[in-house]
Amino acid sequence: MEKATVTIVGGGPSGLATAAYLHHLSIPYILLEREDCFASLWQKHTYDRVHLHLPKQLCNLPLMPMPAHYPTYVPRRLFLDYLNDYVTRFHIHPVYRRSVEAATYDGGEWKIEARNSDSGEVEEYRSRFLVVATGETCDPxxxxxxxxxxxxxxxxxxxxxxxxxxxxxxxxxxxxxxxxxxxxxxxxxxxxxxxxxxxxxxxxxxxxxxxxxxxxxxxxxxxxxxxxxxxxxxxxxxxxxxxxxxxxxxxxxxxxxxxxxxxxxxxxxxxxxxxxxxxxxxxxxxxxxxxxxxxxxxxxxxxxxxxxxATGFKRSTKQWLKGDDNFLNEDGLPKVNYPNHWKGINGLYCIGLARKGLYGAASDAQNVAHHIKSQITH
Known part of the structure; x- marks a missing residue:
């Protein structure tokens, strides 16, 4: 069993943004990612010519804007370069190939069960706070x-x-x-x-x-x-x-x-x-x-x-997030409307589900990190 103050589920841009801001506030965390790399959708599952659809100013992750020499609409290759630099700068080290099968609130903390895809064994992680950062694009x-x-x-x-x-x-x-x-x-x-x-x-x-x-x-x-x-x-x-x-x-x-x-x-x-x-x-x-x-x-x-x-994605969060029927609906989206969508109860949060793109994920990450900091210091 491993313990940390925060467990983040999902190593896409939403999870990376959360990890960076927690690092910035000196809050220990574990980041679980089911694939063998961060931002796997961008690295392995997008077409070569894809660009960010919005200007780069609206797609920055927290604490590190994209380089000035980047074009207004950033292509996939440069966005991945940016994410690589982001991970390095904020010392983000995801635990890869960990597929979360259950997360339950038990005795004042979250118990997360994740299967190690290499060994096949189920590992247990415990934390006071749980951040769901799987975003809008989970399963095809x-x-x-x-x-x-x-x-x-x-x-x-x-x-x-x-x-x-x-x-x-x-x-x-x-x-x-x-x-x-x-x-x-x-x-x-x-x-x-x-x-x-x-x-x-x-x-x-x-x-x-x-x-x-x-x-x-x-x-x-x-x-x-x-x-x-x-x-x-x-x-x-x-x-x-x-x-x-x-x-x-x-x-x-x-x-x-x-x-x-x-x-x-x-x-x-x-x-x-x-x-x-x-x-x-x-x-x-x-x-x-x-x-x-x-x-x-x-x-x-x-x-x-x-x-x-090209029929999009479905979210599998409800299959493993147990005992919180008031936070996410059956489609895996927050029941509470923007801008208060990111905060659940018992230290449960979600990132990147506001339908606001990367800008929304960055804003969510800052809100969540500051809220966790306030809970720790009071």
Whole structure:
């Protein structure tokens, strides 16, 4: 059994931010990470061309801004360099390959059971405080589609996709019209794949400039006014998207993000390719038979060589966090609304679940670390 003042679960940016601030306040901690590296999503499960969607000023982790020479929108490689420097600067040493199976509050402290993936043994950790820093992207989510098991082509999740080089000349269907799906479709089309994308639900498309300007406006204006600006500018820049099979939601882009966790798509070239016909937009999938995909409008039926599911993630926190039904809902998100979402009871906290991106995770980490410090010193 190992003991520390704080146990952090999750070695992504949320967990690293928490560890850094606890180190800054001289609070001992243990950081458990189920993979064999920190920020495993960024290191192993993102496509090569991914960039941060927001300006770097909104993506800094606590106590260490990104270098001045970094571009405004930071590519994956430079962001990983930044995280490496961050881990070194704050002497962060995660305990790797530890998969948490249960966390219970017992006798005034948290008892965490984690399986060592190397030995297969379950290890016990105890701490006064527990920080859930697994974030919004835990386990890949795949939809249930009639006949998917019969598909004779290649099926993969977006976490397995790196680049479009091996898909040149192939007929590829991307399922999911969020940022990952749209960007993957662009990279596929760039590499010569015959690309289609499923856009089942209404979606907001914003340019980087529109998104950035709206975020600035949100600091001074009510959300509905900022959203109205974003929608107006999107209509001016992109025009009527219904002719391409894309509907705009009735709710504003940042209202949807805050209330339902549905992010606007930051255009990385997808709209030009959709308008030119390089990327074909299709409705939801009804069923699959062999290589043939039947769509919900029942008017279209196409065969594909590859299906890539950019269908997001599901959170597994509720499976191992025991006895706290008042903190997280069944989807693993806080029941308490922002800005008080990060604090539970009995020394339980969460980081990075405010739907505010890296900026939100950094803010959560500071709040949690200072609150723990206040509990220790009083």
């Amino acid at each position: 989510s795949m939809p249930e589609i009639e006949g998917l098991g019969s598909f004779t082509g290649e099926v993969l999740h977006s976490t397995e996709y790196k680049n479009g080089g091996s898909f040149a000349g192939k007929k590829v269907l991307v399922v999911g019209s969020g940022n990952s799906g749209m960007e993957i479709a662009v990279t596929l089309a760039d590499c010569g794949a015959r690309t289609s994308i499923v856009v089942r639900s209404p979606v907001h498309i914003l340019s980087r400039r529109i998104a950035h300007t709206t975020l600035v406006l949100l600091q001074y204006l009510p959300r509905k006014w900022a959203d109205s600006f974003a929608i107006m500018m999107s209509k001016i820049v992109y025009g009527d998207l219904t002719k391409y099979g894309i509907q705009r939601p009735k709710k504003g882009p940042f209202a949807l993000k805050d209330d339902y966790g549905k992010y606007p798509v930051i255009d990385a070239g997808s709209m030009d390719k959709i308008k030119s016909g390089e990327i074909k937009v299709l409705p939801g999938i009804s069923s699959i038979k062999g290589k043939c995909v039947i769509f919900e409008n029942e008017k279209e039926e196409y065969s594909y060589d590859v299906i890539i599911f």
